[in-house]
Each structure stands twice: as C-alpha cells, then as structure tokens.
Amino acid sequence: MAKRIDGKKISAAMLETVAAEVTELKKEGIEPTLAVILVGEDPASQVYVRNKQRACEQVGIRSVSHILPADTTQQTLLALIDTLNRDKSVNGILCQLPLPKHLDEEQVLLAISPEKDVDAFHPVNVGRITIGNADLLPCTPAGVMEMLRYENIPVAGKHCVVLGRSNIVGKPMALLLLAANGTVTVCHSKTENIAAYTRTADILVTAVGKQNFVTADMVKPGAVVIDVSINRNAEGKLCGDADFDAVSEVASCITPVPGGVGPMTIAMLMKNTVSAARAQSKK
Numbered sequence: 001m002a003k004r005i006d007g008k009k010i011s012a013a014m015l016e017t018v019a020a021e022v023t024e025l026k027k028e029g030i031e032p033t034l035a036v037i038l039v040g041e042d043p044a045s046q047v048y049v050r051n052k053q054r055a056c057e058q059v060g061i062r063s064v065s066h067i068l069p070a071d072t073t074q075q076t077l078l079a080l081i082d083t084l085n086r087d088k089s090v091n092g093i094l095c096q097l098p099l100p101k102h103l104d105e106e107q108v109l110l111a112i113s114p115e116k117d118v119d120a121f122h123p124v125n126v127g128r129i130t131i132g133n134a135d136l137l138p139c140t141p142a143g144v145m146e147m148l149r150y151e152n153i154p155v156a157g158k159h160c161v162v163l164g165r166s167n168i169v170g171k172p173m174a175l176l177l178l179a180a181n182g183t184v185t186v187c188h189s190k191t192e193n194i195a196a197y198t199r200t201a202d203i204l205v206t207a208v209g210k211q212n213f214v215t216a217d218m219v220k221p222g223a224v225v226i227d228v229s230i231n232r233n234a235e236g237k238l239c240g241d242a243d244f245d246a247v248s249e250v251a252s253c254i255t256p257v258p259g260g261v262g263p264m265t266i267a268m269l270m271k272n273t274v275s276a277a278r279a280q281s282k283k
Contacts, residue, residue: 002225002251003151010150011143011263015059018270022060025277032277033062034092034118034269035084039077039103040070045096052094055266061273064090070100077103078111085113091277092118094269115280118272121167129172132179135279136272141173143264144205144226145180151253153203153224156181161201163187163194163214163241169207169228177203194218206241216246225254228261 022032034056038049049065056063066080077095084093093116099105109117114124120138128134137145148155160182164170174184182203187194189208198204198218206214207228219225225247227240240257248254255261 002248002254004248005147005151005226005253005255005260007143007147007255007260007263010147011267013150014146014264014267015055015270018267018274019059021274021278025274025281026060028281030277030281031062031089032060032092032274033064033090034094034273035064035066035087035090037066037068037077037080037093037095039068039072039096040100042098045098049096051266052269055270056273059270059274061270072100072103074103074107077108081108081111085111085116088280090116091280092116092273094118116276118269118276120172120272126167126172129175135275137176137268138168138172139265139268139272140169140228140261141176142271143261143268144173144228145176146268147226147255147261147264148203148224153253155203157183158202159183159185159200160203160205161185161187161197162205162207163198164207164209164228166207173205173207173228177205208241210241211239212241212243214242214247216243216250219247219250221250222252223250225251226261227255227257230257230262 036049053063084090093112095108109121114122117125120136125136160177162170162174165186165188174186178184185197187197195218199220201220201223203224205226209229211231211233225242227242229241231239233239238258
C-alpha cells in the first residue's frame with residue numbers, strides 16, 4: 001500500500017516558515033502585501049480567494065481584495081492593475097482565473113509587473129524559469145517540488161512523466177523537474193499509447209482533469225504518483241485523475257485529492273509574496 005503524502009501537513013510546516021520570515025521583515029519595516037483581484041461571482045473562485053485571504057492572515061501578510069462586477073471592462077481592469085503596479089506598498093498581484101469570457105486573459109496577465117507576478121504566469125518569469133534563474137515560481141508545480149523534497153524523494157536521474165501541457169501546471173512542472181536533474185517526458189492529448197510512457201515513470205505527475213484517467217495498470221510498481229487535478233465524481237465528491245484505491249496498491253507514494261497538492265499551492269503563493277517583498281525592498 002502506497003504512503004499517502006499529506007499536503008496539509010507539509011503546507012502547515014511551510015506556512016510556519018513563511019510566518020517567521022514575515023515577522024523578520026516587519027522588524028525591518030517591511031509589510032508584505034498581496035493584492036487579489038476577483039472579477040465576477042464564480043463560486044469556486046470566491047472559495048479560492050477566501051482561502052488565500054485566510055492564509056495571508058495566518059502568516060501575517062496584509063491582504064487587499066478588489067472585487068469587481070462581472071461586466072467590468074478590459075480598460076477598467078487594466079487601469080486597476082496599472083495602479084497596483086505603481087503602488088509601492090503592494091508586493092504581489094494576483095488576478096483570480098478564470099476571468100469572464102469577454103475579458104482578454106492573456107492581456108491581463110501581461111499587464112501585471114513581473115516583479116509582482118506572484119503566480120509566475122508572466123512571460124518574463126516563465127523565461128526565467130526556463131533558464132533556471134527565477135525568483136518567483138508557479139505555485140502548483142513549485143508546491144509539488146516542495147512535497148518531493150519534504151518526503152526525501154530524489155528527482156535527479158529519475159524518469160519523470162508529466163501528463164498535461166498547460167501553461168499553469170504541465171509545462172512549468174516539466175521545467176522544474178528538469179532543473180532538478182530529472183529525465184522528463186511530457187504526455188498530452190495527442191500522445192499515442194500514453195500508458196507505454198507512464199509505466200516507465202519513477203515519478204508520475206498527472207494534471208489532465210479526468211477522473212480515474214490513471215489506472216493501476218498504467219503505473220510502474222513502486223512509482224511516486226502526484227495527482228494535481230481536482231475533479232468531481234458522480235456523487236459530487238472531489239477526486240483526482242488517479243484511481244486512488246487501485247493505484248495505491250501499486251505505487252510507493254501517492255497524493256490524495258483533496259488534501260494533497262491543493263494546500264501546497266496556497267503555501268507557495270505565500271512564499272512568493274514574501275520573496276517579492278524582500279526583492280522589492282532591496283531596490
């Protein structure tokens with residue numbers, strides 16, 4: 001039976017470290033501040049924003065929320081971002097995705113100053129990740145790397161297979177595993193015979209968004225399975241991509257959904273905000 005990797009436990013340890021760093025920064029007269037923008041009334045987005053606000057309170061980061069109506073124009077949203085970019089008291093800017101369909105998501109993400117881009121979605125930060133010179137890392141993939149470190153799971157020399165090639169998870173996940181000296185294969189919707197790749201993975205990271213996509217016969221005995229996706233089954237319960245019970249019989253370690261990677265994402269957001277505050281204080 002696979003060991004269950006407890007994301008809540010690991011994130012709690014990380015948040016303690018972040019809280020200590022915030023305390024030290026405040027002694028230097030620096031108050032890390034995160035501005036969160038929410039456009040519209042998407043229920044899931046509202047939950048995510050509340051969770052981020054709670055995490056800020058927990059570690060001592062000042063959180064400023066900007067709640068905009070669903071019919072907000074592109075011009076209004078970009079003007080707000082410009083104001084936050086110029087506000088020296090704000091260290092991090094997070095625009096909750098997805099945005100209403102009439103807004104240009106790419107243009108909005110481009111508008112956020114790279115040094116305040118705590119999601120690390122800006123092309124400048126993506127480029128820095130690619131060359132291994134990034135101060136801010138994408139929260140979910142970076143959270144996965146922290147989990148592997150915490151559990152003393154080696155990446156160097158291992159075959160790491162990433163399922164999914166999104167800009168938010170799949171691509172940056174592959175880059176971070178590569179930076180840790182893993183040998184990386186990325187599979188996606190056009191990959192033929194995906195199971196032939198997954199069965200060779202020492203570390204399998206899945207982010208395709210399909211319930212029970214990863215079955216036990218797709219997993220190499222003793223592999224580490226990191227399930228990033230959050231899906232809902234027929235009963236409305238949260239679940240990942242992996243058939244958890246069956247895969248647990250084959251893998252050596254596995255992340256549950258919920259309680260796995262999810263808490264790590266918010267912990268990394270807090271860490272990025274502190275990193276941004278520290279970097280900006282030196283300018």
